[in-house]
Amino acid sequence: MSWLSIILAGIITYLTRMTMIALVSRDMLGARIKAVLAYVPSAVFPAIIFPGIFISDYGTFIEVNDPKIFAAIIAIVVGYFSKNVIATILSGLFSYWMLIFVFNF
Amino acid sequence: MLTKKQLLTKGMLDVAPHMLSVIPFGIICGAIGIELGFNPYLVYGMSIIIFGGASQIVFLQLLSGGASALIAVTSVGVINTRHLLYGAVLSEYLEKLSFIKKLLISYLVVDQGFAESNKFFAKNKSEEYLHYHLIGTGGTLWVCWQIATLSGIILGSFVPEELGLKFAIPLTFIAIVVHDLKKIDHVIVMIACGLSSLLFFDAPFKSYIIISPIIALVVAALILRFKK
Numbered sequence: 641m642s643w644l645s646i647i648l649a650g651i652i653t654y655l656t657r658m659t660m661i662a663l664v665s666r667d668m669l670g671a672r673i674k675a676v677l678a679y680v681p682s683a684v685f686p687a688i689i690f691p692g693i694f695i696s697d698y699g700t701f702i703e704v705n706d707p708k709i710f711a712a713i714i715a716i717v718v719g720y721f722s723k724n725v726i727a728t729i730l731s732g733l734f735s736y737w738m739l740i741f742v743f744n745f
Numbered sequence: 746m747l748t749k750k751q752l753l754t755k756g757m758l759d760v761a762p763h764m765l766s767v768i769p770f771g772i773i774c775g776a777i778g779i780e781l782g783f784n785p786y787l788v789y790g791m792s793i794i795i796f797g798g799a800s801q802i803v804f805l806q807l808l809s810g811g812a813s814a815l816i817a818v819t820s821v822g823v824i825n826t827r828h829l830l831y832g833a834v835l836s837e838y839l840e841k842l843s844f845i846k847k848l849l850i851s852y853l854v855v856d857q858g859f860a861e862s863n864k865f866f867a868k869n870k871s872e873e874y875l876h877y878h879l880i881g882t883g884g885t886l887w888v889c890w891q892i893a894t895l896s897g898i899i900l901g902s903f904v905p906e907e908l909g910l911k912f913a914i915p916l917t918f919i920a921i922v923v924h925d926l927k928k929i930d931h932v933i934v935m936i937a938c939g940l941s942s943l944l945f946f947d948a949p950f951k952s953y954i955i956i957s958p959i960i961a962l963v964v965a966a967l968i969l970r971f972k973k
Binding site for chain 1: 762763765766787790791794795796797799800804808814817818821822825826827828829830831832833834835836837839840844847848850851852854856860863908909910911912913914915916917918919920921922923924925926927930931934935936937938939940941942943946947953954957958961962964965966969
């Protein structure tokens with residue numbers, strides 16, 4: 641790893657952040673594209689959520705009775721009703737720990 | 746009308762709960778770099794120069810696995826292309842800023858900050874200094890990311906691995922999208938994205954992270970057409 645490769649990666653990453661904000665005017669996007677863009681959070685974040693639950697550290701699919709699946713379901717239910725970020729994260733983590741440490745899943 | 750200071754504080758408070766996942770992840774990210782045998786200055790330099798959690802870990806892992814710098818840099822670029830989508834959404838609210846301010850604020854656009862500021866923007870479109878909310882979310886994430894990765898580099902992985910704290914990452918994003926589960930169109934889009942991410946997980950350069958959002962947005966476009 642060298643400074644050059646890090647700086648290159650940094651420049652590319654910065655360009656991904658800057659391009660649409662600074663170089664593209666909102667008028668260049670049509671009404672239909674704007675309507676589709678309203679779905680961006682729902683269209684992007686599951687690509688982080690699903691692999692984070694269903695794929696193990698070794699890049700393989702987890703078992704159907706993996707504690708992460710149950711813990712994620714609990715977090716979804718708690719999050720849905722509480723509308724609270726801290727409650728969602730902690731309910732997921734605590735139920736995960738309960739399952740692996742107490743019930744030895 | 747809220748003042749700049751109020752908006753900044755609101756942004757900081759809105760993103761604060763996500764530190765539950767960002768801080769352990771940052772510590773892990775710093776510690777992994779040292780465990781893999783990289784120069785600590787380089788590992789920390791990434792947090793300032795790249796400033797993108799998942800892409801930093803992938804960068805380290807690819808290089809330690811013997812991949813060429815070209816492949817590692819390309820992968821970072823591919824993973825981070827999702828920022829283009831965030832930028833396209835945010836540009837509506839940042840339009841009035843000067844070019845220089847747009848260049849500066851762009852550096853602070855990160856997943857959780859985008860998610861929280863975008864929610865706030867949608868509800869408070871008329872506020873004059875909206876961008877201060879984004880500075881609040883992005884700035885808070887930046888400071889915490891620097892402290893967390895630096896402590897991981899210096900102290901090593903003092904977060905016990907058995908705790909499985911990496912699991913906090915999917916949980917933090919569940920908290921972000923969970924309230925949209927009551928809208929059936931959003932549920933369909935989420936499932937399209939999630940299933941595609943598993944299907945394309947082994948695609949080169951970690952490109953599932955941008956392939957699946959594109960598929961999901963096509964699904965969203967079809968839903969919109971169907972609705973009419």
